[in-house]
C-alpha cells in the first residue's frame with residue numbers, strides 16, 4: 001500500500017495523569033484530593049483499588065524518563081497534581097511539590113522530549129470540594145490562582161499547557177452517574193459544574209497571558225461523534241441534541257463564545273447552570289487559545305428516545321465501541337467549524353488483557369491493530385487538510401484506571417505492580433518503529 005508518512009516534525013507522544021501513575025500520596029506535603037477520598041470509600045472502585053502507590057512514578061520517574069527515551073517519544077503529556085502544589089487548594093505553593101515537576105521537566109529537556117502539561121486531571125483538593133467544589137464559582141478562581149502559581153514556577157520549561165482535562169467526564173461521571181469522584185448524582189448540579197469548569201479554563205488562559213507567559217495553551221476535550229441509530233426524523237433530532245451535550249456544550253463556548261441554544265433550552269431557564277451564567281463569563285471562557293487537544297475513544301449511536309445503543313464491537317471497557325472512522329469525522333468537523341485551530345490528539349488507546357508470557361514478553365497485538373487503524377485514519381485527516389500536530393497514546397504506562405482500578409491495562413508499558421517492574425509491550429516496540437520512521441509500519 002501507499003506509504004503512510006506523517007508531516008516532518010509530527011509530535012509522537014504518550015500521555016499519563018498524576019493520580020493514575022504517581023502514587024506517593026502522602027509524600028512531600030501532598031494534600032488530599034477528591035480521588036483519595038473517593039477511592040478510599042468502600043465500594044467505589046473495583047477491588048477497593050486506590051492511587052496510593054499506583055505505578056510509583058513519583059519515585060521512579062527517572063526510569064520512566066529513560067523508557068520514554070527508549071521509545072523515542074517527541075512529546076510527553078502528563079498532569080500536575082494540584083494537591084502537591086497547594087495541599088488545601090489555596091495559598092502559598094508547596095516548594096517540594098513544585099520541585100518534583102521541575103525535576104521531571106529537566107529530565108524531559110535532557111532527553112529532548114517536549115513536555116505538554118495538564119493543569120487539572122480531576123484531582124481537586126478535598127478542601128475545595130468541602131467548600132462546594134466545582135459547584136462553587138469560587139473554585140474557578142482558585143484554579144486560576146493555582147495555574148498562575150504553576151506558570152510562574154514552571155513556565156520557562158513548558159511549551160504547551162492544557163487547562164482542564166475532559167470537563168465533560170467530571171460532569172457526566174462525577175455528577176451524573178456518580179461513578180467517579182465526587183460520586184454525585186445530581187443533574188442540576190452537573191451542568192453548573194460544566195459552566196464553572198469552563199470558567200476556570202478561561203480564567204487560567206487569562207492568567208497565562210496576563211503573567212506574560214510565552215507558552216501555548218488550550219483545552220483538552222473528549223469528543224464523541226454522535227450518529228443516529230436509524231433514519232427516522234425523531235432519531236436525527238435526538239442525535240442533534242445528544243451532540244449538543246457531548247460536544248457543542250464545550251466546543252461552542254470555548255471556541256465561539258456561546259453556549260448551544262438547543263442545550264440551554266433543554267436545560268431550561270430555571271436550571272442552576274443557566275441561572276449561574278453571569279455577564280462576561282462567555283468572554284472569559286472564549287479567551288483565545290492556541291490549540292485544541294482532542295481525545296477520542298468511541299462514537300455514540302443514538303436512538304429516537306435519546307438513548308445510546310451498541311452498534312460496533314466493544315473493548316474491555318464496555319463504553320468503548322471500536323470505530324476508527326469516528327476519529328476522522330470529529331477531526332474534520334472541528335477543523336471545519338472552529339477556525340482551523342492547531343489540533344493535537346492527546347489521548348487515544350485501548351485496554352487489553354495483557355500478561356507476560358513464559359519468556360516474559362507481553363504480546364498486545366490488539367493494541368497494535370487498534371493504534372494502526374486509528375493512525376491510518378489520522379493520516380487520512382491530515383491528507384484532507386486537518387492541521388494535526390501530534391498524537392499521544394493513552395497511555396505510557398499501565399495505571400489506575402479510576403473506578404476500574406488496576407485491572408484494565410491501557411499502557412504501552414506493562415507494570416508488574418508488586419515489583420513495580422516495567423516491561424515494554426510489543427506495542428511499545430512497534431510504536432518505537434513508527435516514531436523512528438515517521439510513518440505507520
Ligand code: GCO
Pocket residue numbers: 017020165166169222295347394401402410
Ligand atoms: C481522561 C481519561 C484517562 C483514562 C482513559 C481511559 O479523561 O483523560 O479518562 O484518564 O484513563 O481515558 O479511560
